[in-house]
Amino acid sequence: MTRDPRHDILFEPIQIGPKTLRNRFWQVPHCNGAGSDRPGFQAMHRGMKAQGGFAAVFTEVCMVAPDSDSMPWVGSKLIDQGDIQNLRLMTDEAHRHGCLAGVELTHGSSFCFNAETRMPNRAPSQIPNEMEGMSSARAMSHSDIRKMQRDHVDAALRAREAGFDLLTVFCGLATVPNYFLYPWNNKRTDEYGGNFENRARFTVELMQMLREEITDCAIGIRFPIDTLDAPFGYGDLGIRAEEEGMKFVALLDDLVDYWDINIGTLNWGEDAGSSRFFEANHEAPYTRHAKQVSKKPIINVGRFTDPDVMVKAITSGQCDIIGMARPSIADPFLPNKIKEGRYEDIRECIGCNVCVSRWEKGGPPIWCTQNTTAGEEYRRGWHPEIFVPTRNAEPAVMVIGAGPAGLECAMVLGKRGYETVQLVDAQPAVGGHLNWVTQLPGFGTWKRVTDWRKTQLSLHTHVGIELNTRLGIDDILNYGAQHVIFATGSSWDTTGMSGPIHDYIRGADASKPEIVTPDQYARDGKPVGKRVVVIDHDAYYMGSAVAIDLAQKGHEVVYLTHNESVGPYLRYTLEEQRVHMKLMELGVELLPLQFAVSVEGGKVTSVNKWTAEETEIPYDSVLMVTYRKSECALYDQLQAQPERLKEAGITSIHLIGDAHTPGMIAQATFSGARLAREFDTEDPDTHQPFIRERRLVGATEDDYQLGARTLSMAMARGK
Numbered sequence: 080m081t082r083d084p085r086h087d088i089l090f091e092p093i094q095i096g097p098k099t100l101r102n103r104f105w106q107v108p109h110c111n112g113a114g115s116d117r118p119g120f121q122a123m124h125r126g127m128k129a130q131g132g133f134a135a136v137f138t139e140v141c142m143v144a145p146d147s148d149s150m151p152w153v154g155s156k157l158i159d160q161g162d163i164q165n166l167r168l169m170t171d172e173a174h175r176h177g178c179l180a181g182v183e184l185t186h187g188s189s190f191c192f193n194a195e196t197r198m199p200n201r202a203p204s205q206i207p208n209e210m211e212g213m214s215s216a217r218a219m220s221h222s223d224i225r226k227m228q229r230d231h232v233d234a235a236l237r238a239r240e241a242g243f244d245l246l247t248v249f250c251g252l253a254t255v256p257n258y259f260l261y262p263w264n265n266k267r268t269d270e271y272g273g274n275f276e277n278r279a280r281f282t283v284e285l286m287q288m289l290r291e292e293i294t295d296c297a298i299g300i301r302f303p304i305d306t307l308d309a310p311f312g313y314g315d316l317g318i319r320a321e322e323e324g325m326k327f328v329a330l331l332d333d334l335v336d337y338w339d340i341n342i343g344t345l346n347w348g349e350d351a352g353s354s355r356f357f358e359a360n361h362e363a364p365y366t367r368h369a370k371q372v373s374k375k376p377i378i379n380v381g382r383f384t385d386p387d388v389m390v391k392a393i394t395s396g397q398c399d400i401i402g403m404a405r406p407s408i409a410d411p412f413l414p415n416k417i418k419e420g421r422y423e424d425i426r427e428c429i430g431c432n433v434c435v436s437r438w439e440k441g442g443p444p445i446w447c448t449q450n451t452t453a454g455e456e457y458r459r460g461w462h463p464e465i466f467v468p469t470r471n472a473e474p475a476v477m478v479i480g481a482g483p484a485g486l487e488c489a490m491v492l493g494k495r496g497y498e499t500v501q502l503v504d505a506q507p508a509v510g511g512h513l514n515w516v517t518q519l520p521g522f523g524t525w526k527r528v529t530d531w532r533k534t535q536l537s538l539h540t541h542v543g544i545e546l547n548t549r550l551g552i553d554d555i556l557n558y559g560a561q562h563v564i565f566a567t568g569s570s571w572d573t574t575g576m577s578g579p580i581h582d583y584i585r586g587a588d589a590s591k592p593e594i595v596t597p598d599q600y601a602r603d604g605k606p607v608g609k610r611v612v613v614i615d616h617d618a619y620y621m622g623s624a625v626a627i628d629l630a631q632k633g634h635e636v637v638y639l640t641h642n643e644s645v646g647p648y649l650r651y652t653l654e655e656q657r658v659h660m661k662l663m664e665l666g667v668e669l670l671p672l673q674f675a676v677s678v679e680g681g682k683v684t685s686v687n688k689w690t691a692e693e694t695e696i697p698y699d700s701v702l703m704v705t706y707r708k709s710e711c712a713l714y715d716q717l718q719a720q721p722e723r724l725k726e727a728g729i730t731s732i733h734l735i736g737d738a739h740t741p742g743m744i745a746q747a748t749f750s751g752a753r754l755a756r757e758f759d760t761e762d763p764d765t766h767q768p769f770i771r772e773r774r775l776v777g778a779t780e781d782d783y784q785l786g787a788r789t790l791s792m793a794m795a796r797g798k
């Protein structure tokens with residue numbers, strides 16, 4: 080395999096102030112749930128990308144002062160000696176792999192709740208934070224401004240001491256520099272408010288101070304060059320790329336070594352755009368303006384996974400360096416794979432924003448649908464490219480079900496060296512529920528979950544695949560496998576059992592012609608009438624996906640949900656606003672805060688969640704999105720017949736993915752990977768202990784390693 084010479088430009092080094100970047104791959108700041116309080120996690124997550132060929136890896140937002148406390152959202156901090164100590168683990172790990180380490184110096188101003196420190200906020204003006212309306216701030220005096228600038232410089236000095244090479248001052252989302260810059264936040268009438276020069280003064284002075292005190296690190300700015308129109312952004316109270324955006328870049332160009340340019344506001348779904356609504360490199364119409372006024376290297380993001388698109392971004396004069404957050408999460412080895420011409424091995428991000436959703440939920444560690452090892456590098460010792468050879472390769476393993484869980488499980492077993500692995504599915508193609516979900520409008524990119532695993536199975540394993548084969552109990556017993564893994568998925572409930580009422584919706588029986596589930600509609604093609612009532616008692620994407628599909632096909636659609644908004648989890652994936660807009664644009668009638676109690680006589684009867692008032696909604700068909708039920712009957716039956724299993728020579732059976740517990744695709748792939756990576760342990764159904772990074776009284780460094788005394792004791796007590 081050789082690299083296409085057209086991609087060589089991606090591997091040209093580039094000078095950034097006093098530092099040299101070994102190639103053009105730059106992991107922009109992104110949250111992962113580690114911060115500086117979980118140093119092992121932070122170091123190994125970033126270090127994996129350094130090992131995979133990235134030239135620069137960054138922390139997430141890194142707080143410069145105690146009153147920039149983002150809790151419960153997990154950011155890094157550089158506010159004391161302990162933070163320096165902890166983050167040095169990350170910079171050492173990056174350097175060990177020849178990569179530069181970067182930090183995103185941030186003060187969140189009135190965005191911060193200061194939930195832990197309970198300190199009052201500082202901001203240019205006393206304006207409440209628009210996100211929650213719960214957090215305000217004291218308008219800074221001139222001495223407060225000096226102190227705020229000093230806080231940034233002191234944190235930068237601590238960053239240098241921690242070993243960081245690249246110091247990015249974050250002038251985006253909710254940060255002090257942009258609170259000064261945007262009239263949206265800055266209502267001052269002194270020399271820090273009013274005209275453009277005044278509003279930019281805070282940042283100009285800050286950059287001058289930084290340059291005076293630090294000469295051996297590269298110093299740059301992360302800057303959204305356009306804050307967009309309503310309803311996505313600040314309109315005239317923000318900045319526009321071709322006006323003050325370019326002016327800001329020109330004004331500060333001599334004071335920076337690089338620009339990391341993106342777009343958007345606190346409503347950052349327009350920046351981290353999901354694939355449901357955005358193509359790769361969708362920010363280019365705005366971000367390309369920076370190069371017209373800057374002489375410094377420019378980084379752009381845009382869910383870049385295709386090297387041709389990356390090369391074009393550079394050769395067209397849009398940017399010099401390819402910034403990546405999600406693509407680097409989905410594949411930390413993306414640079415090396417391009418470098419070595421291993422294009423088919425690239426595990427492309429699907430743009431589902433599940434990674435983003437973990438931060439948005441405030442706290443939990445990162446999950447990735449595509450990369451099951453993301454966030455598990457340190458605590459479970461998992462490596463995305465290295466698979467520990469099995470200690471017991473001989474027994475034949477059968478995996479039933481080739482959806483995300485079964486595909487991942489069979490692939491990892493194959494890569495671990497199991498000699499006989501057979502993946503069997505009733506359908507004519509691998510992919511499970513994704514085969515029909517990816518046909519719904521906006522979900523095509525999710526096909527990458529199937530495509531990548533299918534390619535890996537064919538290129539890197541000798542796993543057998545048997546399609547068009549629905550297995551029953553006898554088939555399984557006679558198959559000749561010693562281990563059987565059930566990845567048989569789930570299906571949307573047909574009985575009308577409903578979460579909001581914890582009972583059956585009267586008459587909601589999907590064996591009737593006028594009542595339809597998502598699988599019956601989108602997979603089996605069960606016909607629906609002109610006027611369709613979608614009952615969405617789920618919390619994620621399916622309700623809106625089928626409603627949009629129906630409306631686009633010309634149906635009259637009423638969407639009813641017990642939630643306040645459409646699919647509340649879509650808020651965490653940053654898709655909520657666009658989903659609502661789409662439904663409204665298509666004329667879908669939205670009925671929030673209503674739960675269905677009966678579907679009878681051509682009318683859905685719904686009850687208002689707050690008032691208990693009843694409404695009757697006429698329908699031709701009802702599309703019932705209530706909940707998914709595991710397809711686990713085969714497993715359950717076999718588990719109840721140990722003697723038959725014994726007779727057949729089957730020594731173990733296992734249940735994974737939706738067949739165990741219906742969840743997000745990220746949970747299904749993880750569940751497949753987890754079982755396969757721990758398949759040769761004594762009890763593979765039980766998770767091996769993993770490192771819980773927290774203060775341990777009387778701990779030594781050994782206590783923070785896999786297999787540590789503290790972990791084995793926890794395991795022993797659990798038995």
Ligand code: ADP
Nearest residue numbers: 480482483484504505511512550567568736737
């Ligand atoms: P998950 O998300 O957990 O991977 P999916 O629902 O996407 O689950 O995939 C489950 C797959 O299992 C489907 O492709 C389905 O055809 C297959 N399957 C279910 N039961 C059987 C069976 N008895 N024999 C063969 N394949 C099965």
Ligand code: SF4
Nearest residue numbers: 428429431432434447
């Ligand atoms: Fe991409 Fe989804 Fe993984 Fe995030 S979770 S990196 S969006 S595949």
